Amino acid sequence: MVEAAKCTTAEDVFQWMKQGCSEGIHPGLERMEWMCEHLNHPERRLKTIHIAGTNGKGSTSAMVASILKEAGYPTGMFSSPYLSHWSERITMDGEPIPESEFVRWGREVALLTEERAAQGLDRITEFEFWTLVALLYFAREAVPWFVVWETGLGGRLDSTNVVIPLVSVITNVGHDHQGFLGDTLTAIAKEKAGIIKPGVPVISASEDESVLAILREKAKEKKSRFYQMGQDFQTIKRSDEKDEGTSIDFQGPYRHLNDLFIPLVGEHQVKNGATALMICEVLRQFYATVIEEDRIHVGLAGTKWPGRLETIATKPRILLDGAHNREGARALAKAFASYKYEKLHLLFGAGTDKEIKEMLSPLLPYVDTVTVTQAEHPRSQTVFSLADTVRSIQPELEPQVIADPIKAVTQLQNEVGSQDMIVVAGSLFLVAEVRRSLTT
Known part of the structure; x- marks a missing residue:
């Protein structure tokens, strides 16, 4: 030491x-x-x-x-x-x-x-x-x-x-x-x-x-x-x-x-x-x-507070939000009405200590696709567990599993329409990781 x-x-x-x-x-x-x-x-x-x-x-x-x-x-x-x-x-x-x-x-x-x-x-x-x-x-x-x-x-x-x-x-x-x-x-x-x-x-x-x-x-x-x-x-x-x-x-x-x-x-x-x-x-x-x-x-x-409903890219819009509990997820779901988009794509990761089902439940009814990922943090929940939770809430919405958040957001950027919106949420550590990759 x-x-x-x-x-x-x-x-x-x-x-x-x-x-x-x-x-x-x-x-x-x-x-x-x-x-x-x-x-x-x-x-x-x-x-x-x-x-x-x-x-x-x-x-x-x-x-x-x-x-x-x-x-x-x-x-x-x-x-x-x-x-x-x-x-x-x-x-x-x-x-x-x-x-x-x-x-x-x-x-x-x-x-x-x-x-x-x-x-x-x-x-x-x-x-x-x-x-x-x-x-x-x-x-x-x-x-x-x-x-x-x-x-x-x-x-x-x-x-x-x-x-x-x-x-x-x-x-x-x-x-x-x-x-x-x-x-x-x-x-x-x-x-x-x-x-x-x-x-x-x-x-x-x-x-x-x-x-x-x-x-x-x-x-x-x-x-x-x-x-x-x-x-x-x-x-x-x-x-x-x-x-x-x-x-x-x-x-x-x-x-x-x-x-x-x-x-x-x-x-x-x-x-x-x-x-x-x-x-x-x-x-x-x-x-x-x-x-x-x-x-x-x-x-x-003049207030600036990054990572909270922050638009970090356009065409497609990438929206970062640090929603990491059930109340935060509800606020995020309510905020979707403030944006115009053709399809909504959720990139989600969360900690093992979080109520993941309660966080996903208010979000999934609004999304067209969901991708689960895992931030580089020791308390991050595994992508397989997250995928199982998505299926248990909304069986018809088959999640895409991409463990690397940077690979996940890059793939989504290349695949979705220019008028679509990608929302990154579930963990401030995930938001931080994605934000760093998109701003450096």
Whole structure:
């Protein structure tokens, strides 16, 4: 193993991480709290917007960060996973962390982890490593005015839950990571509600009453003001630009904003946009943040979030979407109506930990062909298992099996009509792999 003290390149740090971090997911805050204490609490030096939720975290985070940057506030962002390059996980005003800074702070985290291990304490996970690097980079080097912080898994025991936020956000609660968060929406909601802090405003776009009841109760317990979409804030759709985005009016408790453009496609992105706007309103109302209306228009319209209903090629159109759970698949199926095409071809791959039947069921009725594939990731489901699932749902739709995603998308490009649409979905790892091949 590369010694932490000898890490001088990003490759050195990654080699150290493979052997120096514990494998897998190990929920709990004890390791993070110990590390933060020994790093002189970088999390206490940051003004954070903490965003959890089954779907929509990334899109909401990107919209908030874009608006705040446009309003003149240097803004950091922590998200996962990345699509094109590892440095995208930690950004400052949209710019990825420089490799030299990743090495600098990665080495410091690695040194402390080795010291911890020498004391007989368990090693941190890779996600905790990334979280700590981000904390150090933002607190000691980049020094943003705000940091938009996306949870990794759940909320209560997620490594990001050491931050002390200005506002806590739970976009929605759906079925994902049941092995860690629970089998029911209420159980998952309780885990995500764990990011709610005493006196810190809470925002949610959830529409499930059982989920909302849990979030309201936790907010009441913590004496936190709770803002619910549809009750405290809402949007009115002005026009649908189909495959370009949506124009909306926003009605909040403190002001109304008209004719805003959300450049991300789909009804679900309207909800994410409304949530982002409500976050900005809370910052403006309670934290003396000056966000002029014209800056909101420009910032929102300028949002970029790749891999979410992203058109990456035309003739035929290739649409990438990171839908990786049943709710995401339903949103994708609903979004098909926003596009014009002659035939629809689905290229699908998913992880072994996903509810694959529940993901495929809303999609298959819309498609003319389906090709199953397997991303280069250890948790990817085999193509044979995926093919069997397709047959069990829709026996008349015989799936094409091409294990290599790049070969699969290339073959589809060559075979389908120029007015057809190819949709790549089921896994962010699959979307990332295909996206890299089509943009390099």
